[in-house]
Amino acid sequence: MPSTAVLLALTSSSANRPRLLVVLLAVTICCYNCKSAAALSVSVSSNSGQYLSELSNLRLHCNVSEKPDYIFWYYSTVPGGTDRAVLARCHWDSATCAVESGFKAWANLVVMGNGTLSLAGVARSQDGYYECEAFRDRLDAKEGIRVVVVVTGSEPSIVQSPTQLTSGDLATFSCNSGSGWNPPPRLTWLRNSIDKPAGDDLTALALYSPPAAKFGPASSVLRLTVGADDHEAVLICTAAQTELSNASVSAAQLKLLVKHKPSIGSIADLTAVEGSSVPVACSAGGYPAPRLQLIGANGSVMQESASGMFTLYPVDRSQAGALACRAVNPLGTATAAFRLSVLYQPTVRTPASAVVDAGGSVTLPCSVDGNPPPAELVWRHDATGAALPPSSDGALRLDGADPRRHAGVWHCEARSILTASSGPPTEYTASSAVVLTVRYRPGLPQASQPRSPLLAGESVNLTCQPSQVSPGEPAPSLAWVRIQSSPVHLPAGPSVRFSPVGLSDSGSYACRAVNDLGTSESAPVSLLVHQAPSLTVESAPTGANAARVGSTNFRLVCRVRANPAPRLRWLRNGARMPPELFTELAGLGDQSFEYQLTLHFRGFQRSVLRLNDTRVYQCFADNELGNSTAEHRLEVLTQPSIVNAFDKAAFVPGRRPALACQFISHSVSASPGEHPMVAL
Missing domain, CATH: 2.60.40.10 (Immunoglobulins)
Incomplete structure (x- = not known):
């Protein structure tokens, strides 16, 4: 099956x-x-x-x-x-x-x-x-x-017989594929010459021999009658496994040398770009092989070559002029003259920097050299992309210098088109940069507005930066000031930290930007601090906890710091006191956030301090953030006084007499629980 x-x-x-x-x-x-x-x-x-x-x-x-x-x-x-x-x-x-x-x-x-x-x-x-x-x-x-x-085996090789060729000789060329090929390669012959650069296929003239065993070499023998036109022709033997879709190809080359007297072809004039590599091909014949020389404009030998291929690299403008290619062998000399023109790219020179004040005028010079002269010269501004033509000497003049339109990097650009003998025209551009500084006063700096309100004890930073639209040149220094009748300057720098922030820090602040051309101040920034009441109580005028009966100017003063404004009241032994005994709430100065409530011991049917004013007094303050209480223990002092007195006394003989003395006393000298001394 x-x-x-x-x-x-x-x-x-x-x-x-x-x-x-x-x-x-x-x-x-x-x-x-x-x-x-x-x-x-x-x-x-x-x-x-x-x-x-x-x-x-x-x-x-x-x-x-x-x-x-x-x-x-x-x-x-x-x-x-x-x-x-x-x-x-x-x-x-x-x-x-x-x-x-x-x-x-x-x-x-x-x-x-x-x-x-x-x-x-x-x-x-x-x-x-x-x-x-x-x-x-x-x-x-x-x-x-x-x-x-x-x-894919080793590269093929070509063996020539005889080794020295003369025009009219029958030469034998053997191509061996080398070992290691399997399946065996197909060997083809190609001859390349100056008059036939595409080559002649000579495979049909060759005798092919397959390998005797696997991975063995194949061979092909080509027999040709050579002539003068075969001189420097190249025989190529190619080995390829043609039965494979992606066949590997390997080739060997042999350059033929056939004896004849020197001859040399004409050479076209050359135009080269300075710094480039310029090949000069001298097509010379003759055998023995002529000695080929490249002759400079001054008549000296610049280079020698057996192949007739010369390379000028890098080409220099000093090499421009009349050159020649000369071929020499024992049978004679042949010379071909040609002209070399050297083009070079434009070079541009400008100062590195320039400075002008806003509104002034400035000239930026630019000198250019090149062969041929530049086809175009223009000034370009990096920031705006503006392209301005120069004056006849290449300089750029700017009137009414504007920091937005003119400050920055200006490039003087030269464009040339260089056309060499070989290759398409090439455009070359050269430029030189000038950094133009336009000095101007700073614009309004940008200041941050902190969160409002802040609680006393928190931390806050006031920060600012130069105006993005008009920062100023030279770069300004930044500092904060507190806005009041006499501005208070804070430590220099773009940032001020309040840690912790207190009531006294509340107010308006501004950031100032300063350079050599002036000063600008930001819009005011408000700093609002809130605090729960904190208070103290003290007596006046003595400042002590004790006072004498009958004092007419004695008072208790309650001082409070708070924001928002607090509510205050006086208490005596925990009970609210009538308001006619104390003054109304009063602030102590603008932006001080300090208040006081004074308790006076006078009023309806009284004008002096009384003995029964001895009490514990409390000042109570509160706002939406909290409350606080401070107390003052008042002791009213008086001299001892006798309530009842006797002018006469009668005694019954034989009985023990008894006399009673009633008095009132609250003395500084008396200790607690101790009574004043009574004499009869």
Whole structure:
């Protein structure tokens, strides 16, 4: 039963070894011992493409139409080769495979129980024909794949005979591909000459000999009668594996030298750009090979070359003038003259910087040199993109200097078009930069507005920066001031920190930007601080806790610091006192946030301090942030006074007399619980 497999290939390459490819060639196998052609069939497939390079992985699948009993793999160097041998035997039911002893050395070989054959990193020695055969009962079927390891060998080489050629000689040229090629390459011949740069295909004139063995060299012999026109022609032998879609190509070249007297062709005038590389080709003939010289404008030999190719690099303007190419051999001398013109790029020079005050005038000079003279000269401004024409001497004059339109980097740009003998016209641009500084007073600085209100004890930063629109030049210094009748200057710098912030810090602040041309001040920034009441109580005028009865100017003063304004009241022994005894709430100075409430011990039917004013007095203050209380313990002092007195006293003889004395006393000298002394 015939069956057909598909031709597959994989390619790969390595930087350190020749390219190897494995070609999988399908062949048609007939099953001669099959009972029924439909009962059992085999096909071999590969996970790879058509080509496979050395050391690449190859997996061959033996596909069987029916479950087999056994699968055998065979190997031979070529299909039908006499060296065909069993590679491996597989038992399907046990899923076991055994590699035959003759192939134990193939360490990269793995055969799995399902008959799949795997080569991890295929080698040259594994090039050959792989055949899978399946057995079931008395039936068998098989199919094989030709695996060709494709190797790109060494470069070909050409051998000339005789080694010295003279016009009219019959010369023999042998091209050898070198070893390592598989499949063998096709060798082709090409002759390139000055009169036929595209070359003549001479392959049909050559005799090709294939390699005697795998990976062996192929050869091709070409016989030609040479003439003077073959001098310096190049024979090219190319080796290519044409049966591969991505065939590797390698070539060898041989330059022919044929004896004849010197001759030299004319040379066109050259135009070059200074600093470039300029090739000068002297087409000279003659054998023995003439000595070729490049003669400078001053008559001296600039260079010598056997090939007639000279390179002027780098070309310098001093080399411009009449040059010549001279060919010399024992038979004579030939000379070809030509002219060299040297073009050079424009150069631009300007001062590095310039300074002008706003509204003034300034001239920016610019000098330019080049060959040919620049086709265009223009001044360009980096910031605005403005392009302004220069005056006749190349300078730029600016009147009414404006920091926004004129300050920054100005470029004096020269553009030239240089056209050399070879290549398209090339545009060259040169420029030189001038940094123009326009001095002006700073604009209004930008100040941050802090959160409002702030609580006493918090921290806050006041920051500012120069105006983004008009920062000022030179760059201004920044400092904060407190706005009041006499401004208070804070430490210099763009930032001021209040930590902790207090009531006394409340107010208006401004940031000032100062440079040599003036001062600008930001819009006011308000700093508003809120604080719960804090208070103290003291007596006046004595400032003590005790006072004498009858004092007319004694008072208790309650002083409070708070914002917002607090509510205040006096208490005596915890009870609210009538308001007619104290003054109304009064502030103490603008922005001081200090208040006081004074308690006077006078009023309806009283004008002096009384003994019964001895009490504990409390001042109570509160606002939406909290409240606070301070107390004052008042002791009223008085001299002792007798309530009842006797002018006369009668005594009954024999009885003990008794006299009673009632008095009132609250004296500083009396200790607590101690009574004043009474004398009878």
